[in-house]
Amino acid sequence: MTQQASPYANAAGAKTVTLSVQSWVGAQADVAVAKLILERELGYRVDTVQVDEVPAWDALSQGRVDMIMEDWGHPEQEARYVKDKKTIVPAGEVGVIGHIGWFVPKYFADKHPDVTDWRNLNKYADQFKTPESGGKGQLLDGSPSYVTNDKALVDNLKLNYQVVFSGSEAAQITQIQRFAKEKKPFLTYWYQPQWLFEQVPMVEVKLPAYSEKCAAKAPEDIDCAYPTTPLAKYMNANFAKKGGKAAQFLKNFHWNAEQQNAVSLMIADQKLSPEAAAEKWVADNEPVWRAWLPKG
Amino acid sequence: MSAVTTTSAPPKPREAQASWRERGTRRPTLLKLAALALVAAVAIPVLHTRWASGTWPTPLTVDLTEPLGKVSDWIIDNRDGHPLFLYFFGHISNAVVLSVRAVYLVLLALGWAGTTALATLIAWRTAGPKLAAGTLASLATCGLLGMWVPTMQTLALMAVAVAASVALGAFLGLAAGLSDRTFRILRPVLDTMQVLPAFAYLLPVVLIFGIGVPAAVLATVVYAAPPMARLTALGLRGADKGVLEAVESLGATATQRLLTARLPLARKQLLLGLNQTIMMALSMAVIASVIGAAGLGDRVYQALASVDVGQALAAGLPIVLMAIVLDRVTAAAGSGDREQGRSWLPAAIGLAAVAAVAVAARLADSLLWPASWSIEIAPTVNKAVGWMTDHLYSGVPVIGGTADWAGHFTSYVLDPVRSGLTALPWYAVLLLVAALAWLIGTWKSALTATLAMAAIGVLGVWKPSMDTLSQVLAAVAVTLLIGFAIGIAASRNSRLERVLRPVLDVMQTMPQFVYLIPVVALFGVGRAPAAAAAVVYALPAVVRITTQGLQQVSPAAMESARSLGATRGQQLRQVQLPLARPSLLLAVNQGVVLVLAVVIIGGLVGGGALGYDVVFGLAQGDLATGLKAGAAIVCLGLMLDRVTQPSRAARKEDA
DSSP states (O other), rough: OOOOOEEEETSOOEEEEEEEEEEHHHHHHHHHHHHHHHHHHHEEEEEEOOOOOOOOOOHHHHHHSSEEEEEEHHHHHHHHHHIIIOEEEEEEEEEHHHHEEEEEEEHHHHHHHHBBBGGHHEEEEEEOOOOTTTTSEEEEEETTSSSOOOHHHHHHOSEEEEEEEEEHHHHHHHHHHHHHHTTOOOOEEEESSSTHHHHEEEEBBBBSSSOOHHHTTTTTOSOOOOOOOEEEEEEEHHHHHHOOOHHHHHHHHOOHHHHHHHHHHHTTSSOOOOOHHHHHHHOHHHHHHHSSOOOO | OOTTTTSOOOOOHHHEEEEHGGGGHHHHHHHHHHHHHHHHHHHHHHHHHHOSSSOOOOGOOOHHHHHHHHHHHHHHHHHTTIIIIIIIIIHHHHHHHHHHHHHHHHHHHHHHHHHHHHHHHHHHHHHOOHHHHHHHHHHHHHTTTTTHHHHHHHHHHHHHHHHHHHHHHHHHHHHHHHHHHHHHHHHHHHHHHHHOOOOGGHHHHHHHHHHSHHHHHHOOOOOOOOHHHEEEEEEEESSSSSHHHHHTTTTTHHHHHIIIIIIIHHHHHHHHHHHHHHHHHHHEEEEEEGOOOOOOOOHHHHHHHHHHHHHHHHHHHHHHHHHHHHHHHOOOOOOOOOSSSOOOOHHHHHHHHHHHHHHHHHHHOOOOOTSOOOOHHHHHHHHHHHHHHHHSOOTTTTTTTHHHHHHHIIIIIIIIHHHHHHHHHHHHHHHHHHHHHHHSSOHHHHHHHHHHHHHHHHHHHHHHHHHHHHHHHHHHHHHHHHHHHHHHHHHHHHHHHHHHHHHHHHHSSSOOOHHHHHHHHHSSHHHHHHHHHHHHHHHHHHHHHHHHHHHTHHHHHHHHHHHHEEETHIIIIIIHHHHHHHHHHHHHHHHHHHHHHHHHHHHGGGGHHHHOOOOOHHHHTHHHHHHHHHHHHHHHHHHHHHHHOOOOOHHHOOO
């Protein structure tokens, strides 16, 4: 039951790697570039599977996928699979630092500079109202797969806001783009690095400072900002051992937020296919990715 | 989750007519209401003094969070070692993977030319030259859209899922068709399977099988097997008594009777079952992509993630085309217009031609669709969607933009219905459900509906369920309003009906994921876009059933009304609509079931409530949250089905 790849894999008798793609575009960029180089330079056939984060850990542990390219921190899964079961091993950092926070559009922050402190948010609640927020200000949240303490934060900081879950990142982005087009004020849960900042410049709202003590509280008692996380790669333990050049290459894969954003923006904004975007970036950045190839 | 209604036989209005007229005596209605009032008079004071609040009282709930969490942990810990997984689920999973792979490899080996030629040949043999041309054009379109490989992957998965569904469904149907007892036991099971929104049970399947193709195939089988089972049973039970007696008198054994008489006589129903199973399976293609089925569904899902409507449409169109072609071809096979068993020569020539084409393509080294033969529709579509949302979103003179409509709909319809439902004492809701279900059905269906509602309370998800229910009711109201209007118009104008048909086909088979983003762009994040998506999805069924029902009203009745000098409006109100009442009720029922299925998916665009909980459970691997919400959805579905579906027994009881 454990070992089982996709039935479509290996159809041409090639060496195959299966990568899991998470729904946000940054992760798509990682995968697109890794896939292109694996196929072109190392002669692998790469399959991709789109899964949410927690099920992806599950799949990784079972060997259904070989690699998660971008993880935003899942301590529970890490304890279960990396420490206890030893079916998953860390495969280094992506090179990108992730940060979650609350953001308002720049056009609004320019007019009302004090909105960027959480203490003043209640003053603006009226302007952030929508039909969905029930008379309070709307705090737009994203996909249910994302790490969020927003409900607790709103309660504990006594904010006159209603968390509205958009249910998927796609819906959230579409709504933000709509607001921006109309130059309407909004407050949203969002994260960096993210290509949407290039399209809709946003400013972070300061929350009470992050501390480990605060993060260790029960989920409903949390009252401080989100941590800053170096994004990590994880590999199926078996694949790490027997994956040969592909595993070595994926461990070496390391770039920065700017490089990732360049690819993300091509995919999400210019609507290039991930393949075409990776193609462009790979053509322009040979020295960067040459360094990732396994020696010998 | 569509198509249930496209080709399913409409109820026979003539038979039902009498019993509906009988109901006019009102006596049973009054009796029922009196009985309920008596129950209420005794129960409510007691309940009110103990648990007076609007929502379901906490002492009456059972918290399943901990045991479900334990179950989930147990599965994860034992998945790789326990015999149950190694020797049972493991074998199922391997068998699925192997068969999907086998079909996929065959399709790849045939190459694009061979596959297209074979499909065209099959369509030509079963359904004639017109559909063969349609099949050819559809497959070519899949290639042109650059979707050849994903289409083949989906086709492989579908083939295995449909084969498994047909095998399981035929087995169950055979059992139910031959034994009355099995039939009675099986019926509620099939009922439940059919009102189950697929989204609700993805989670347990994933937990056991992990993400990927096996889980996707199994989820599809659960969803697609019931129509096959139902129609097989129906076909066997409905076999002509005279023929059976004749066969019996010839001294045939039970098996011989089954093989030579009952099954051949049930051919039409069996093929209709196959048709329905294929349609249901296809509608799962995209939903299954959420749990890692590759192919077209995955392309739609990935396009959705990068907010690329054009790309999602490019992947959605092949699904629509496949659905329409398979529907027409199997329907044509079922109608028996083109009898089989004609000379074998054309078939042999056809097969030889297919082989020649496949070999030629292989020699030309062109197994995959040539990349240069493709057209990009994504940029154009995105531009069109962008233009539309830009111009309709707000500031449209007089009627206001879509954002305003959504706002009004939320504030003036969704909010009041929701606050009404949550403010209503829980026992009042139960009583209301009981009354509605009893008035329209039997005391049995009333009991089922009430128990389903009570189960929601016991599970501790009363509030989100009321939220979801309010969305369903609002969306159903809109669907019926528009659906009846269009249905009435189409029943009086055959030209309109012909124009509508392809539009309805596309609306019904287009994966909902494709239009989720446009509805958000038009209506903003929240419950309004979820309702809009649900209306789009449920509308075709309502329109179709309404049109069909009105057209089947007996010409004699219409003629006599006309001769009495009734105006067209009077004819409609006083003759057509009352006579088509069973069809209209069926339309309401289908509208409710289909809307519920999409309101759940609305969790992806801000619908919140149960839909969000299911999505959350899936995304976080949280069995407790996901399963409780899923169970509540099933209960809502059962309740709504019973409240809107007059059973045959009810008609008998009333008559």
